[in-house]
Amino acid sequence: MTARGPWHHGSPSDHFDGTRFFNPSGPSHPDALTSARWIATRRQADWPPAPPVAPAVPDARVDDLRVTFVGHATVLVQVAGRNVVLDPLWSDRASPVAWVGPQRWHAPGVAWDDLPPVDLAVVTHSHYDHMDAPTLRGLRDAHPCRCVAPLGNDVPLRAEVPGLPVDVLDWGGTLDLGGGFAITALPCRHWSQRYGADRDLALWASFLLRTPVGGVLLMGDTGFDGGRPYATDGPVRLAAIPIGAYAPRWHMEHEHQDPAQAAEGFRLCGARHAVATHWGCFRMTDEGRLDPPRLLRDALSEAERDRFRVPEPGVAWDVPA
Numbered sequence: 001m002t003a004r005g006p007w008h009h010g011s012p013s014d015h016f017d018g019t020r021f022f023n024p025s026g027p028s029h030p031d032a033l034t035s036a037r038w039i040a041t042r043r044q045a046d047w048p049p050a051p052p053v054a055p056a057v058p059d060a061r062v063d064d065l066r067v068t069f070v071g072h073a074t075v076l077v078q079v080a081g082r083n084v085v086l087d088p089l090w091s092d093r094a095s096p097v098a099w100v101g102p103q104r105w106h107a108p109g110v111a112w113d114d115l116p117p118v119d120l121a122v123v124t125h126s127h128y129d130h131m132d133a134p135t136l137r138g139l140r141d142a143h144p145c146r147c148v149a150p151l152g153n154d155v156p157l158r159a160e161v162p163g164l165p166v167d168v169l170d171w172g173g174t175l176d177l178g179g180g181f182a183i184t185a186l187p188c189r190h191w192s193q194r195y196g197a198d199r200d201l202a203l204w205a206s207f208l209l210r211t212p213v214g215g216v217l218l219m220g221d222t223g224f225d226g227g228r229p230y231a232t233d234g235p236v237r238l239a240a241i242p243i244g245a246y247a248p249r250w251h252m253e254h255e256h257q258d259p260a261q262a263a264e265g266f267r268l269c270g271a272r273h274a275v276a277t278h279w280g281c282f283r284m285t286d287e288g289r290l291d292p293p294r295l296l297r298d299a300l301s302e303a304e305r306d307r308f309r310v311p312e313p314g315v316a317w318d319v320p321a
Contacts, residue, residue, distance in 0.1 A: 124220025
């Protein structure tokens with residue numbers, strides 16, 4: 001598939017010029033010279049051997065709120081009788097092909113065959129470590145699943161996962177899911193690209209899921225951007241917050257927040273509880289595998305550490321009311 005004109009047709013806005021999306025506060029992706037400098041000079045930290053994973057076997061449904069860390073940006077949120085997966089990725093590589101690209105460091109925290117019925121897949125943007133077509137095709141075939149994504153992402157999703165019901169939202173747009181559930185797309189600072197010439201033809205977003213038992217903030221990749229990604233319009237019981245893929249800062253600072261910024265964002269959004277995502281599964285940037293949880297712990301107070309957890313894959317957490 002190649003980029004042919006706009007993927008979204010609509011009026012220009014403060015983050016859309018009629019063809020491509022952009023961040024109101026400025027570009028989030030480095031220019032080619034900066035990226036070339038990183039590639040030429042990068043020094044990746046060594047990663048320890050892959051940790052053993054004891055995959056969780058989730059219940060079919062949960063009445064209250066339970067979150068299970070699958071790995072990288074993928075979490076299973078079981079809430080008020082519905083099952084939601086954020087950025088579902090069960091493939092061995094975060095790549096368009098199976099033989100090259102970032103490789104999974106550890107097994108998924110939930111085995112594919114043990115996944116309960118999935119009602120909703122939330123895809124935050126088009127990068128391969130967040131929009132994994134093989135996993136989405138599996139969800140389409142095995143589960144009564146619909147998908148929600150930011151504007152423009154219906155184009156690659158319908159091309160690569162035909163037959164998957166897809167709803168797309170602009171920042172601030174809300175989809176009523178029925179039964180007291182609704183989901184709203186929120187601004188974040190990132191960028192999109194999937195095929196080469198399609199840079200920023202699709203939007204990126206975080207999402208606030210409103211449920212009968214409380215709000216769940218589902219964050220994708222984001223730079224800190226003065227805290228704008230954490231501006232929610234309702235109470236948040238649980239936030240899934242990215243903490244990794246941040247080094248070196250001079251290259252990543254505008255597209256991926258670091259652990260200290262994740263801690264500050266936790267405070268800004270007013271979430272009662274949080275679970276850390278986007279770390280330790282794909283060796284994509286230069287920090288060590290265990291650096292993000294260590295630095296997050298340093299940035300949190302003792303009381304906050306019990307509320308902002310960094311589970312290993314396969315760990316399920318019944319989030320307090």
